[in-house]
Amino acid sequence: MSDNPVASSTGTHSALAETGGPHHEKHPSYQRHHFETVGQQADATNFAMWLFLLTEVMFFGGLFTAYLIYRNWYYPAFVAASHQLDVRWGTLNTLVLILSSFTMAMGVWCSETRRKSGLVLCLILTFTLGMCFLGIKSIEYHEKWEKHHIPGPHYSLQSFLDPASDESAAQYGDKPLPLDMARHTEIYFFLYFAMTGMHALHMVIGIAILGYMIFRARAGAYTTGHVTFVENFGLYWHFVDIIWIYLFALLYLISRHQ
Amino acid sequence: MSEQTSHAEHEHHIVSPKVYIVVVLGLLVGTALTVWASFIDLGPWNPVIALAIATGKAMLVVLFFMGVKYSTKLTKLTVIAGIFIFLGLISMTLADYMSRAWGRW
Structure with a gap:
């Protein structure tokens, strides 16, 4: 009994293989066999990409929730620690990332309208802006390293116990925090490095994929009507941009008026 | 009619570069606005406004750059x-x- 379906399915398979030639001409080479149409395939892929992004939302969501609770608990520590970030670097990085999202969106458009050199240019610009972002981020991280603001055994409370000795703290007229509250600035920096670090890791992965895409785009891979890869990568890149929009507001702009 | 279109597969919508330019300008203005607002003392409203502007910017990105409006x-x-x-x-x-x-x- 079990033999029959197997036999018949193999039969059908070989029959299909024989007529494979004409069958293949009906649809573009990039359409997989299990999809009825290119549109169905694009929709399914788009849906899958969004599901992946939802898992990312949940992942970053945990970090944002931790931030929210600790910020409410140790608000003075968060304010003082936030003053250690340079809002100019943060703003510049926000602008860089927004522009990179724009060049990526234009890349998708070039791919859709089959402009090969335009696509390559947009991808290179996105790649470059992504690298600029990481460059600026590393300058900021280096500053934290020098001031011993990286959580761990070498963490220094100097800027929070004696703000007058610290340029950034003095600029905002910070008052010395009690030792107990000052110690909680380490939580802020832990969250700062966890959140911006995770974001930066996403940028590194994105930039690596962009490098691959530039290489493929030059060979004309995405300008023949098959835009799915560029489009879905665009979704990922824009998602990373959205995370930064929130990180910037929450980490840099807590209380610049104080 | 709407029944039919929801069953038929999605027509690929190409968003024009003009839309992208307007959106990117909106995002840049939003960034300037949120930095400016953070330097003004609005008491408990500071984080509310910062989050509201960030959400507005995120909406622009989701609807237009990510094309959810046309999806x-x-x-x-x-x-x-x-x-x-x-x-x-x-x-x-x-x-x-x-x-x-x-x-x-």
Whole structure:
């Protein structure tokens, strides 16, 4: 009994293989066999990409929730620690990332309208802006390293116990925090490095994929009507941009008026 | 008619560069606005305004750069479901903290 379906399915398979030639001409080479149409395939892929992004939302969501609770608990520590970030670097990085999202969106458009050199240019610009972002981020991280603001055994409370000795703290007229509250600035920096670090890791992965895409785009891979890869990568890149929009507001702009 | 279009596969919508330019300008203005607002003392409204502007910017990105405005109902539903669950999880976590340990840390 079990033999029959197997036999018949193999039969059908070989029959299909024989007529494979004409069958293949009906649809573009990039359409997989299990999809009825290119549109169905694009929709399914788009849906899958969004599901992946939802898992990312949940992942970053945990970090944002931790931030929210600790910020409410140790608000003075968060304010003082936030003053250690340079809002100019943060703003510049926000602008860089927004522009990179724009060049990526234009890349998708070039791919859709089959402009090969335009696509390559947009991808290179996105790649470059992504690298600029990481460059600026590393300058900021280096500053934290020098001031011993990286959580761990070498963490220094100097800027929070004696703000007058610290340029950034003095600029905002910070008052010395009690030792107990000052110690909680380490939580802020832990969250700062966890959140911006995770974001930066996403940028590194994105930039690596962009490098691959530039290489493929030059060979004309995405300008023949098959835009799915560029489009879905665009979704990922824009998602990373959205995370930064929130990180910037929450980490840099807590209380610049104080 | 609408029944038919929802069954037929999605027509690929190409967003014009003009839309992208308007959106990127909106995002740049939003960034300038949020930095400016953060330097003004608005008491408890500072974080509210910062988050409101960030959400406005995120909406622009989701609707236009990510093309959700032009996407299928399935995609729209997926995005809304994601936001809903995210907010639900945050509220439940906060409800737990606020009803048990608040003020006793």
